[in-house]
Amino acid sequence: MTQTLRTPALDPKLARIIADFPILARPTSRGKRLVYLDSAATSQKPRAVIQALVDYYEQYNANIHRGVYEIAERATAEFEAARGKLARFINADMHEIIWVRNATEAINLVAYTWGSTNLRAGDAILLTELEHHSDLVPWQALAQRTGAQLRFIPADERGVLVLDDLDALLDGCKLVAIGHVSNTLGTIAPLDAVIPRAHAAGAVVVVDGAQGAPHLRVDVKALDADFYAFSGHKMLGPTGIGVLYGKRALLQAMPPFDYGGDMIHRVEYRDATFAEPPWKFEAGTSNIADAIAFGVATDYLENVGMDWIREHERALTAYAFERLSEFEPRGLAIYGPRDPAATSGVISFNFADVHPHDLASILDTEGVCIRAGHHCTMPLMNKMGWSATARASFYLYNSEADVDALAAGLEKASKVFKV
Amino acid sequence: MTQTLRTPALDPKLARIIADFPILARPTSRGKRLVYLDSAATSQKPRAVIQALVDYYEQYNANIHRGVYEIAERATAEFEAARGKLARFINADMHEIIWVRNATEAINLVAYTWGSTNLRAGDAILLTELEHHSDLVPWQALAQRTGAQLRFIPADERGVLVLDDLDALLDGCKLVAIGHVSNTLGTIAPLDAVIPRAHAAGAVVVVDGAQGAPHLRVDVKALDADFYAFSGHKMLGPTGIGVLYGKRALLQAMPPFDYGGDMIHRVEYRDATFAEPPWKFEAGTSNIADAIAFGVATDYLENVGMDWIREHERALTAYAFERLSEFEPRGLAIYGPRDPAATSGVISFNFADVHPHDLASILDTEGVCIRAGHHCTMPLMNKMGWSATARASFYLYNSEADVDALAAGLEKASKVFKV
Amino acid sequence: MDDFYRDYILDHYRNPRNFGHLEKPDVEAEDLNPLCGDTIRMELNVEGGVVRDVKFFGKGCAISQASASMLTETIKGMKLEDVAKLSKDAVLENVGIGISPTRMKCAMLGLRVLKSAAIGRLASWPDEE
Amino acid sequence: MDDFYRDYILDHYRNPRNFGHLEKPDVEAEDLNPLCGDTIRMELNVEGGVVRDVKFFGKGCAISQASASMLTETIKGMKLEDVAKLSKDAVLENVGIGISPTRMKCAMLGLRVLKSAAIGRLASWPDEE
Numbered sequence A, B: 001m002t003q004t005l006r007t008p009a010l011d012p013k014l015a016r017i018i019a020d021f022p023i024l025a026r027p028t029s030r031g032k033r034l035v036y037l038d039s040a041a042t043s044q045k046p047r048a049v050i051q052a053l054v055d056y057y058e059q060y061n062a063n064i065h066r067g068v069y070e071i072a073e074r075a076t077a078e079f080e081a082a083r084g085k086l087a088r089f090i091n092a093d094m095h096e097i098i099w100v101r102n103a104t105e106a107i108n109l110v111a112y113t114w115g116s117t118n119l120r121a122g123d124a125i126l127l128t129e130l131e132h133h134s135d136l137v138p139w140q141a142l143a144q145r146t147g148a149q150l151r152f153i154p155a156d157e158r159g160v161l162v163l164d165d166l167d168a169l170l171d172g173c174k175l176v177a178i179g180h181v182s183n184t185l186g187t188i189a190p191l192d193a194v195i196p197r198a199h200a201a202g203a204v205v206v207v208d209g210a211q212g213a214p215h216l217r218v219d220v221k222a223l224d225a226d227f228y229a230f231s232g233h234k235m236l237g238p239t240g241i242g243v244l245y246g247k248r249a250l251l252q253a254m255p256p257f258d259y260g261g262d263m264i265h266r267v268e269y270r271d272a273t274f275a276e277p278p279w280k281f282e283a284g285t286s287n288i289a290d291a292i293a294f295g296v297a298t299d300y301l302e303n304v305g306m307d308w309i310r311e312h313e314r315a316l317t318a319y320a321f322e323r324l325s326e327f328e329p330r331g332l333a334i335y336g337p338r339d340p341a342a343t344s345g346v347i348s349f350n351f352a353d354v355h356p357h358d359l360a361s362i363l364d365t366e367g368v369c370i371r372a373g374h375h376c377t378m379p380l381m382n383k384m385g386w387s388a389t390a391r392a393s394f395y396l397y398n399s400e401a402d403v404d405a406l407a408a409g410l411e412k413a414s415k416v417f418k419v
Numbered sequence C, D: 001m002d003d004f005y006r007d008y009i010l011d012h013y014r015n016p017r018n019f020g021h022l023e024k025p026d027v028e029a030e031d032l033n034p035l036c037g038d039t040i041r042m043e044l045n046v047e048g049g050v051v052r053d054v055k056f057f058g059k060g061c062a063i064s065q066a067s068a069s070m071l072t073e074t075i076k077g078m079k080l081e082d083v084a085k086l087s088k089d090a091v092l093e094n095v096g097i098g099i100s101p102t103r104m105k106c107a108m109l110g111l112r113v114l115k116s117a118a119i120g121r122l123a124s125w126p127d128e129e
């Protein structure tokens, strides 16, 4: 199957975006165009982000905060400027932005610090049935350490959260952890409904924004989230860097997480006092280069416009529903809401008795990258009775041609598997 | 002051090494040659390491372990191959190599997992008076959590550890944490003497190898270290990646640290089982690109040869002692052992009443980058009665011309400060 | 990989041999591929050290299920100690064609479970030996 | 930065004015620059809301010590409430020349401590206001 590298009708803005991503111009080993439909796992990176890493290492690589020489000053300035960019990106104060490795570490940080000091036996932690393992297992461990109990906001069979019993669930609840967007089904959580009621019940709210920040305009002040966790690699940034946002008063009251260089105020052999947030939570040499490049990634996103991205993904999802529905007579089943406005660029599906892994392998031969499996939501899969699903996820650089390539791949799978 | 970019007598191998580091070819804003004498804080990066990042992001950026498409397979393979490289670099098994952000996180990981499950009130933790904050404050916090007590192997006035009372110090001791090389004084710890005696006393030994792995050939099996922690950025690798080595049996018995995606075996809503080490300790999306580039950094070091590096640094240190001694009549004081064989490329000093920060600022105007301050060893500074020191540290890309530039900078400081 | 899905693979996938459960298994084991959630259970009847009967049960992709199905045919009548020694080649000969590295775990799951049953504890991954 | 180390700076560094301790300070504060360990202590006698006497104590670099020394001269006779309002310019006017960003904390340490004394709690860094 030959595919043209660009469809003629490509929107000029989209064409410019695609051209910014070097990897998208590289054919696969089979000579196919790379059709990357796995941005929910990790996003591709624009040239500017890659260049930011090169610039750092070639021009001003130095350790930060303590060096008084020129390149150390520049490194410190760019590193803290990146913090400022991240703060602006989610409408926070720069003192509320903690650099972490990824969303997973951000959530663990809250569990180890705020969680361990505030939860007691008998307190409840409220999660949802949609959570990613990274927003589930840290709370299981916290519950085991403290004797707190876990509760779950149920999801209906389309993956929509059911808030009917929310008040009862919130009774005695100290902490609510909720994903902004489900990575398996794309459903957007009703944070506007949940957060005020959680606060009214006296709970602190941790939002797992790993799939939220890349796709939706996030305003932590408007959301009134207490913590918001997200990863750079899912939003055009490098691997190894993420952010925990926390309200300043909460951060000030929390004990540190990792201890060591750079997070201290004064150290004696037997005792130490700690720096102010956010530095209190950043022990040892930070991931300087990746933090700076993450800042550049948010520049890129701002430049394209989060609203443009949202609308682009909505339109693509609608088109994908259309193309996928052609396969429904042959046994294709789409999970989650069918309404592109209720989801964020993620479609989970199964195709007849073709196992998602086999489907993904066949699509791979056509250059089409999708994910197959449990998507780190094993309990949700069990609840729904799916052993695995295939998942296509979109981002700003995807086009209708990518959806067409997916559909063509499904045709091929249909032939190979005779469905 | 004009400096020639290369001294004529430069060893050809050294010249080739220097040419591999793009930053060393860039003059400072004042048009000076960059004389980087702060590798103990962070090292510069060779072109090959930077290129490894670019290659990853431009050619095969994808999330690892679960993707079945081509670029995900390549990313997984290169990521795990890098683990194998790190294992070979310190003579470990690849299942004993845990990716972490930095040495600091590695040490905290041991404190939170092995420490929290094995230490009881009354047990002793034995450190040394030379430790970096990152190998001190995590143990202070652990001692506070568990009721364990801290003890210290004393250092004499030249920063050499005094082992006279070691047996008494080891009595009742469950854990010994010791830096391989002091970042403030360069002294190499007598691990061969301490580790067997610690084991005989029933203690587990954590080696802070942040300054060891970059400069000395490390063989964890020969050392018989139980844990060995180090950072990529200090050994030609990128920021944001480091390694915790742990003996396999210890790792298997330890509870996880961070919880979340990728470190699990099976997850239900209320319970989870975990993957085998090392993956059990790697929650969430790893720092894929930087791990791969760290592997390339060890290739580079192996290629140059750790023995060559050691000898090169020894010779440079000897030359630096020579040049610095010219300033002793004007009040320059060198701390730590004067024997280059007992140290590893680090020289701490003070120049008359010129505060190290002021000295560093003056040297900066000449392109010479040194560190000034407490070097994250505040208690050691207090013990020694130094409020701060200036520190020059060497690595494979430094030359005698760099030492000469340091000496020329000291002349300038001498003039400015009239000493 | 597209060449992989030949008719006999799809046949084993859709009509797995020796699928189900034994009345009274003498040895048995079960595991899952944590990367994708595929599960395989192997149940064996052993007499005089020789595999008399075998059934497998599981769910997963064509590669894991067809590999397991074919394996059950391979090992009937084999000595249990020889089952314990089977290498990844035994599977690769069955399935007949190269498998990409990530999918290797799928192909090896059945063998790992079988070897675990034979040695009475969790066997290592055949592709990592 | 090399232009910074002028004679009057070095003079304040080596012969700090108002260095030492007051018999009975009315307000006092102390802090350190965590990045380098420099410390400054400020002790004030205040009468009718006006600074009558001031002494500082500390150790550190020429920038931090000279800035503190000059500050003590600036504020004698000043209203305490005006001391609380001093901005970083007060220091920069004293020291007379641009300071690189990392060294700014050195220059501001004395002022931060002074403002902390004046308001009775830890003041923010004047260069971050």
Ligand SMILES: Cc1ncc(COP(=O)(O)O)c(C=O)c1O
Pocket: A261, A283, A284, A285, A286, B040, B041, B102, B103, B104, B105, B132, B134, B135, B179, B181, B182, B183, B208, B210, B211, B231, B376
């Ligand atoms: C001896 C020693 N230990 C630990 C560390 C901490 O290393 P990192 O900041 O990379 O975690 C350092 C680095 O400064 C060090 O020199």
Ligand SMILES: Cc1ncc(COP(=O)(O)O)c(C=O)c1O
Pocket: A040, A041, A102, A103, A104, A105, A132, A134, A135, A179, A181, A182, A183, A208, A210, A211, A231, A376, B261, B283, B284, B285, B286
């Ligand atoms: C909803 C959700 N939460 C958390 C995570 C964890 O992100 P990371 O692996 O970057 O820590 C992911 C990523 O897969 C996710 O999709």
